[in-house]
Amino acid sequence: AKEAGRARMTLYDPSMDADREQRNALELDLRIAIESGDLTLAYQPLVDAGTHALTGVEALVRWNRPGHGPVSPELFIPIAETSGLIESLGLFVLRKACETAKQWPELNVSVNVSPGQFRNPAFTDYVRYVLKQTEIEASRITLEITEGYMIQNPQRTRQSIERLKGLGVKVALDDFGSGFSSIGYLRQFGFDRIKIDRSLVMGVNEDKRQREMLQATVALARSLDIPVTAEGIETEGQAVAMRLFGCDCLQGYLFGKPLTAERITEMLDELRTA
Ligand code: C2E
Ligand code: CA
Ligand code: CA
Ligand code: CA
Secondary structure (H helix, E strand, O other), X not given: OHHHHHHHHXXXXXXXXXXXXXXXXXXXXXXXXXXXXXXXXXXXXXXEOOOOOEEEEEEEEEEEEOOOEEEOHHHHHHHHHHOOOHHHHHHHHHHHHHHHHOOOOOOEEEEEEOHHHHOOOOHHHHHHHHHHHHOOOHHHXXXXXXXXHHHHOHHXXXXXXXXXXXXXXXXXXXXXXXXXXOHHHHHHHOOXXXXXXXXXHXXXXXXXXXXXXXXXXXXXXXXXXXXXXXXXXXXXXXXXXXXXXOOOEEOOOOOOOOEOHHHHHHHHHHHHHO
């Protein structure tokens, strides 16, 4: 430790200290936010590709950091991962989403699971616990996982997915096409759904090669009987194309930004009385 300290001394850079200080402050504030229940969830609409009817929502965590304003989950989720906070953050998100979903019997609710949660051998136990505690119908919950962890631990991933499916929840592969995923993975893991990453969907009407790749990807997933969601739909053109390729579910600003739970409830009330 002494030697490491000396090595660090020789690389001394005051701006690095400032960075670390900021990060530590952020981590501390995040810890406090989790403990005092200051995180909230936003819910983004998922719609049927054919009718554009609301079929579900994806829960997305939100943090309004005191004195700083909203912080992107793209920034604080990785910090939660490396500082041991992801467990309690993830538990909060899952419990809150399941509790809230009870008011929306007609909707499916997707919840993001980060690798740090999924890696925990007790993860399935706490999913079971939350399902029981909130008395939510398991089949209405979809857990979205990304491929990073999967590739490192295919064996354990397969087991975890199997156990989760045994509880009755659905498991989706998130951000498909953004990383190293190979279509070969899809069959062996038993995913109930894949979500095509926004970075791919964006170029669908601009780049011929990307269009063909996307089309082939959706076709392959469908040949394995796995339904496909396209995320990040911002234009009519993208919605039409992704539907044409065979996506059954669409998500994106075109259909709705992430909204408060109250707003989703109002939307459902309007639909019920329409
Ligand atoms: P994600 O799971 O891929 O979620 C979709 C992200 O894309 C959300 O950003 C959403 O607001 C954004 N988005 C949706 N439609 C559009 C669109 O049409 N255009 C554009 N430009 N963006 C769109 P958000 O909420 O900032 O979340 C970013 C990422 O942070 C998520 O990506 C997910 O990886 C992570 N995340 C968010 N909430 C949670 C959570 O509760 N738990 C975990 N583990 N991760 C979360
Ligand atoms: Ca997601
Ligand atoms: Ca995604
Ligand atoms: Ca993403």
